[in-house]
Amino acid sequence: MKVRILVSFKDSVLDPQGQTVKNALHTLGYHFIKEARQGKVFELDLESISREEAKTLIPEIADKVLANPIIEKFSWQILDEK
Amino acid sequence: MKFGVVVFPGSNCDHDTVFSLKDVLGQDAFFLWHKDHDLRGADCVVLPGGFAYGDYLRSGAIARFSPLMREVGEFAGRGGMVLGICNGFQVLLEMNLLEGAMIRNKRLKFLCQYVHIRVENEQTVFTSKARKSQVLRIPIAHFDGNYFAPAETLEELEREGRVVFRYSDESGNITEEANVNGSLHNIAGIINRGGNVLGLMPHPERASELLLGSADGRVIFESMIETLKSRI
Numbered sequence: 001m002k003v004r005i006l007v008s009f010k011d012s013v014l015d016p017q018g019q020t021v022k023n024a025l026h027t028l029g030y031h032f033i034k035e036a037r038q039g040k041v042f043e044l045d046l047e048s049i050s051r052e053e054a055k056t057l058i059p060e061i062a063d064k065v066l067a068n069p070i071i072e073k074f075s076w077q078i079l080d081e082k
Numbered sequence: 083m084k085f086g087v088v089v090f091p092g093s094n095c096d097h098d099t100v101f102s103l104k105d106v107l108g109q110d111a112f113f114l115w116h117k118d119h120d121l122r123g124a125d126c127v128v129l130p131g132g133f134a135y136g137d138y139l140r141s142g143a144i145a146r147f148s149p150l151m152r153e154v155g156e157f158a159g160r161g162g163m164v165l166g167i168c169n170g171f172q173v174l175l176e177m178n179l180l181e182g183a184m185i186r187n188k189r190l191k192f193l194c195q196y197v198h199i200r201v202e203n204e205q206t207v208f209t210s211k212a213r214k215s216q217v218l219r220i221p222i223a224h225f226d227g228n229y230f231a232p233a234e235t236l237e238e239l240e241r242e243g244r245v246v247f248r249y250s251d252e253s254g255n256i257t258e259e260a261n262v263n264g265s266l267h268n269i270a271g272i273i274n275r276g277g278n279v280l281g282l283m284p285h286p287e288r289a290s291e292l293l294l295g296s297a298d299g300r301v302i303f304e305s306m307i308e309t310l311k312s313r314i
Binding site: 007012013014015016017020065066068070080 | 109139143175176178181182183185186187188189191228230231232264
């Protein structure tokens with residue numbers, strides 16, 4: 001089973017990297033970009049674990065390690081099941 | 083006094099810190115390997131600057147799970163003196179021994195330069211030998227030093243006098259221009275509620291001898307030494 005976890009800054013946190021991306025896009029003429037936020041993507045390949053267990057353990061991992069809850073939020077999804 | 087300086091894979095200010103404490107200030111300073119489980123009787127633990135675990139994931143995020151950090155956490159919980167410098171400060175934040183988090187510097191540049199910081203609270207065990215509002219000239223060297231904390235945490239830190247150092251100009255004025263990394267409230271260093279854990283981004287060990295360009299960092303180490311001596 002593969003899962004994808006998306007970690008990004010909370011809306012209340014300034015994202016200097018996202019702002020730079022936005023400015024660069026504006027410079028290139030893409031003025032319709034209103035806001036840009038940058039984040040991180042993690043893809044984990046799991047073994048010997050049920051879907052139900054993943055539902056408990058993946059948020060636990062995201063909260064404890066992959067994201068810093070003070071500044072970041074996360075979302076996740078199961079990509080496939082074989 | 084005994085100072086244990088924790089060495090992570092990627093620490094690069096560990097030797098400078100031991101040198102400052104041992105050779106410059108005449109203390110018993112030694113390295114503590116992050117995989118050990120023994121603080122070897124240290125009176126104070128220092129988490130030095132560097133890039134622990136390459137700062138992958140987030141600065142300090144993986145170092146937090148090093149075996150020795152369990153002992154460091156317990157030591158801090160018992161009131162033991164812990165100093166985190168730069169990357170060490172980031173580790174303390176990730177460990178939740180201090181509140182807040184670091185994000186990338188506002189102009190997305192690695193900053194390696196002298197800055198001025200104003201002592202905002204000279205009544206801590208890390209600043210007792212400093213004068214009120216004393217301005218220190220100490221170098222910084224970091225990519226992620228842009229201090230962030232939620233509004234209620236900031237208010238709490240301010241109210242409780244736990245902002246210990248703030249970026250200022252040479253005369254001690256707290257200006258936006260002096261706030262090189264974009265930290266909220268110009269915060270350069272904070273202390274925990276117990277008053278025994280301090281984190282700061284500037285490197286006092288790089289400013290411990292005039293030969294290095296500044297000896298202003300010594301006042302921090304000297305305050306710590308005096309405090310520890312007074313406890314014997």
